[in-house]
Structures are given as structure tokens and as C-alpha cells.
Amino acid sequence: MTREAYYGIILLKLKIIFNKKEPFVPFGPRWLEARFRGCGFRWTFPRQVILDVLTKEKKHLSAEDIFLKVHKRYPGIGLTTVYRTLELLFNMGLVRKYEFGDGRARFELSQGPGIEHHHHLICRKCGKIIDYKDFVEDEQKLIKDLEERLSKKHNFKIETHQIHFYGLCSNCS
Amino acid sequence: MTREAYYGIILLKLKIIFNKKEPFVPFGPRWLEARFRGCGFRWTFPRQVILDVLTKEKKHLSAEDIFLKVHKRYPGIGLTTVYRTLELLFNMGLVRKYEFGDGRARFELSQGPGIEHHHHLICRKCGKIIDYKDFVEDEQKLIKDLEERLSKKHNFKIETHQIHFYGLCSNCS
DNA sequence: ATATTGTTGGAAATGATTTTCAATAATATT
């Protein structure tokens, strides 16, 4: 099977997800497994281990970070699989992918118990990343207005947004 | 002269810029040249051509985009110089650098006549980038509050921010 | 049990960006 055909199927399956009106009932005992199976994906050991690392580590991990942690537990898992799984999770809407400017993408789980909508402060000197959840109410209001206005003006259907603040952290200023 | 020493000098010069209290008087007839010379940098032909391309093209250009345009006018200029100049301009605060998720950095002049503060809508399907300047007043207010609060809470000195909206453009939805 | 086929790991390829270093061009000094 060629690669194109393979990803064709994945996209088809994801279409099913995205077209569903009601959101998935999340956060049950085995909601991640259910989410995978529900999309027709297999619940494999590598995927379980990668998701476990993502769930337990609250930081913003690069693919290699994740690979190293995963590798300790199950040395059989390859870096390629980590990349592939992260892409899949990203397409499923389960992880957020950030490019903060240090040349490598960073990932974090976007759904699950205790995970809240937030944005980031990035130190331009040491690269430290700080989560912040302040002003979410005001932000959400602004974003909502903005989304309405922009959808109309540019006919653009907004799905997600990212806000990055760059500057100097306490250690570096 | 080793690379470290070389960049050491550049950083030293940039310190002079950043420590200046009063902002530079911008947008005079040869303000870019003045800015370079004022920092002790040489006003070279490659830099002039690269800045000219950045000034005339309002789009979000990758290093290679810029190289190709520059190359037409002066085939002698190398891609390395384009990268180096962009990094320098970025450090001088003259260009903004974006990573929208397509694997290459994109640049645009951030100061100059007619250049306004704005953010971006990015189509996840075709990669189209749309500038928007709507809601700047409300945004600025929110951002200002946020900056104050975050500086205090996390002792973080905010210098710049980026807001990206991801979704589907009119052609792709 | 067996068949089907989605998934995996390792090696190799890719592609953007960076490094190296001798040559060059911009500026300061004479």
C-alpha cells in the first residue's frame, strides 16, 4: 500500500471525527483508548506508552524528549513512531503543537482531566516556557468577538488560536 | 576571528541599541542606513538589497523567497548572507520572525512607513496567511493588562507577542 | 487458528538552517 493511500484512509477516518456534531464524552476510565478505537485506529503498545508519557509530563516536550522517556520504558519503540504518533494525535486534536523558535516542535496534551486552556511566555534568552491561565475570561471574550468578526470579514473559519509572549524571564532580566 | 568573538561584538553593539532610552527617530529619508551605522554595522550592498526586498514585498517571505528575489537583482548574493542578515535584522528588532508550522521560518519588516501592528490567520489546509488589524484597540488593552499582571506574577518582562489563528480559509472550507 | 491490513523500526533521504574559512569590500587611518 502506498503512503498516499495510507494517509488517505487516515484523513477519511478523521473526517468522521470532525464531522461529528456532539463532542466525545471524554475522561472516562479508558477514554483515550475509546477515542482511538472510535476512529478505527488500533490501540497499540507504542501509542499507549507515548500517551502515558504525555499525560504524566506536564511540560512542553520535543519529539526527542518524548522518545527518550519512552525509550527507557520500552527500548523497542523507535523515534519514527514517536513522530508518527504525535502527528496522528495532532490531527485528532488531542495534542497541541508549538514552535517557539528554538528549531524543534514541542507538544503537549490538549485534552484530559485537569488540562486547561492556556498560553505561553517564552524567554528569548534561556528558552524557558511558562504556562499562564490568567485573563482567560477576558481573553475568551475578545477572541470570541474577534472570531465572529474575522469569519465574516475574511470568510475564515477559526478552529484554534495560540498566543505567545516573548521576553525575559526572572533569571535572565 | 572566531565566530563566538564575532557574535560577541554584535551582541555588544545591540546592547547599545537596547539600552538607549529614547526610541530612534525613524522613517527619515535614510533611516535604515542610519540605524545600521548607528549600531556600528556596515551599510553593505547585500544588506541594502535584502532590505529593499523586505520593504517592497508586504508578504511573509521565507529566507529562500527572499534569496530568489534578491538573486535576480544581484546574482552574487548568497543564501547564507540572506540568513545572516535576517538574523541580524531580527536581533535589531527590525523584522519579525514567524513559524507558522510549514517547516520554514517567515519574515516581515516590523518597522517603517505604513507598517502597522497586526496578527495572522493561517489556513491549516493550504497554508494561506492573512494579516488582520481588527480589534487592535481592544487587543492592546487586554495585552496591556495581561502584561502588567504577568510581569508581576511571573516576574517576566514581556517584549513582544504573537497571536495566531488557525483554521480554514474561504477556499478550503 | 488463520487471514487481513494497519502499524512499526531502522536505515536512508530530505530540507532548512548553520558552520567554516579564505576572499572581499567597507570603513578608518595615514
Place this chain on the structure above:
DNA sequence: AATATTATTGAAAATCATTTCCAACAATAT
């Protein structure tokens, strides 16, 4: 104007994150 100084440049090579290839494998259906 000629010369000295040194920041800057270009080309080739290196680096490094990510992707592609493909035969082996393992999850699920039959």
C-alpha cells in the same frame, strides 16, 4: 589618494529535525 584594518561575504560542507521507504510485525476480524 593610498594603505591598513576588520567586519562581511559566498561557497561548500556540516548539522540537525523531520520525513520517507519498505520489509517485518502485531492488532483485529474472520
